[in-house]
Amino acid sequence: MDKKNDLKKLMLIKQSAVRKLLDDVTEEESVYRPYEKANNIRWLSGHLVYNAGLVLNNLGSKEKYPGDWAKKFSRGSVINDDLLTYPSIMEIRDQLYSMYNEQHQLLDNMTTEDFTKNLDTIGESGDSPLRSIQFLCSHEFYHLGQIMMIRRILGRDRSFG
Secondary structure, three states: OOHHHHHHHHHHHHHHHHHHHHOOOOHHHHOOOOOOOOOOHHHHHHHHHHHHHHHHHHOOOOOOOOOOHHHHHOOOOOOOOOHHHOOOHHHHHHHHHHHHHHHHHHHHHOOHHHHHOOOOOOOOOOOOHHHHHHHHHHHHHHHHHHHHHHHHHOOOOOOOO
């Protein structure tokens, strides 16, 4: 299997995990914080949208975030307890899944050679799109672990295994 197909498989596995963890989350559950400084599922999901935009950038597209989502969900943004400042979990899921679809369309149009070019957009200068996207997938799995823990605290059954 070549690098492009390996990356596509990684992205499909990750996106399947995202759907298992987010598809049944209610609005109320999405804002639960197990302790004061903890992330909630709504912010974490919005952060996945931010991350998906970075992947799109590495695939040759421009980051596309509705309104001020990048500011609300980027690294280092402060979680606001005022729910009116955030879109609903349904809006976030729809945006995320739409960006995932766009990622696959762009990936399908890339050549294997496209993965060897250097980037100066994110991460360390000189990273290839492949390495940058692999890092971003790993970063998403980190946040999926946080979502999984919140789900368990809420009394949800395991999503896997």
